[in-house]
Amino acid sequence: MNIIISGKQMELTDGIKGAIEEKLGRLDFYLHPETEVKVTVSAKKARQKIEVTIIPISGPIIRAEDIEENLYAAIDIVYDKLNKQLRRYKNRLQDRHQKNQSIRFETVETPDVEVEEEDDFQITIERNKKFDMKPMSAEEAVLQMELIEHDFYMFRNIDTDEISIVYKRKTGGYGLIEHE
CATH class of the missing domain: 3.30.505.50 (Sigma 54 modulation/S30EA ribosomal protein, C-terminal domain)
Incomplete structure (x- = not known):
């Protein structure tokens, strides 16, 4: 996993970079080693913002952001959001594989870590609209x-x-x- 960290309107210290790399490094078991992870940290007044975009080799782009007064709290929240999204994505891939449907994306392996069970995530399209576009x-x-x-x-x-x-x-x- 290739983590690229940049700062807007603030200078990034080694401590901030280390905290981001350590926290996001825990997601590497979900991702291909060549996956690009772009992290942007910015500050406005007393608010710290972190934006993370994961650009995988194949599959959907995964993104999360958070704004907090404490940057380290924002890093934790973004990590939790990304972890949840990646777990859902991995579970959907496994479900498709078990049903012998075609899989467009790389398979993802899970480490020997206990993960809380989530509710079954179902995508339901409630409404379909069609209209002319001039x-x-x-x-x-x-x-x-x-x-x-x-x-x-x-x-x-x-x-x-x-x-x-x-x-x-x-x-x-x-x-x-x-x-x-």
Whole structure:
């Protein structure tokens, strides 16, 4: 596991880097040795924020973040979130394998560590929507999103003719998601 740690608006001490590497290092039994883990630590006033993005060799990107007054508490909370997500993902892979369904992702082995049993995680799609998408600019899409009072809006980008998504950011402003 390759951990890349960066700081925004703060200087990272060896103690902070060591705490992050030690805590996230415990997740290495879930991950391929060449998996990239990007960690960003930032500070605003008395609030410390840690964002962790795990980019596996194959499979979904896993992400967690937390904001606390104490950075070490935030590291612990992010570790717990990532551990829970990775356990769920591993359990889903094992369930598919046992049902002889195809598995797109690498198998994951569990160490000899006791893990609390979680409730069965079921994905249930409650509603399915279809709608026409007329080509529009990102600015028009934001206006449409505001009109329907949603947090995101999917549209066909008039410039690229690709499906894109605009969304409201927690910090204010808007974001745009486009296909690479």
